[in-house]
Amino acid sequence: MEKKLEFKTFTLDKHQDIAILKVRERRIYMNVSEQFREEILKLLDQGYNTIILDLSNVSVMNSTGIGVVIAMQSTLEKANGRLKVVGLQPLMREIFQRMRLEQLFDIEDDVQVALDALQK
Numbered sequence: 001m002e003k004k005l006e007f008k009t010f011t012l013d014k015h016q017d018i019a020i021l022k023v024r025e026r027r028i029y030m031n032v033s034e035q036f037r038e039e040i041l042k043l044l045d046q047g048y049n050t051i052i053l054d055l056s057n058v059s060v061m062n063s064t065g066i067g068v069v070i071a072m073q074s075t076l077e078k079a080n081g082r083l084k085v086v087g088l089q090p091l092m093r094e095i096f097q098r099m100r101l102e103q104l105f106d107i108e109d110d111v112q113v114a115l116d117a118l119q120k
Contacts, residue, residue: 007043008024008039017050021043021052022057027058029064033061044075049081050118051082052083054087056086060092066101069085069105084107
């Protein structure tokens with residue numbers, strides 16, 4: 001029986017070999033950013049290499065949180081993995097645009113669109 005990993009900052013669902021992370025926190029900053037980083041590293045250590053990161057609950061994220069997502073993308077690229085970011089709220093979408101992160105990440109509207117794209 002597979003051990004269920006527990007995370008405080010996000011939930012983990014699996015769809016075949018795709019990990020779907022739904023961030024629980026509305027604000028990723030200060031102590032939450034550090035916990036988010038630690039939990040993402042724990043997840044990546046488990047060998048997941050195709051991930052959908054659902055940020056639909058997140059209204060704001062500081063530079064540390066954004067750095068975690070950038071590091072996650074880099075780690076997955078090195079492992080020939082893929083990351084899809086979904087569910088950006090208007091402020092988060094603006095932050096990603098201003099930082100030109102839409103050039104770095106595959107951004108989709110929702111989990112289903114990302115699943116469909118990954119399964120092609």
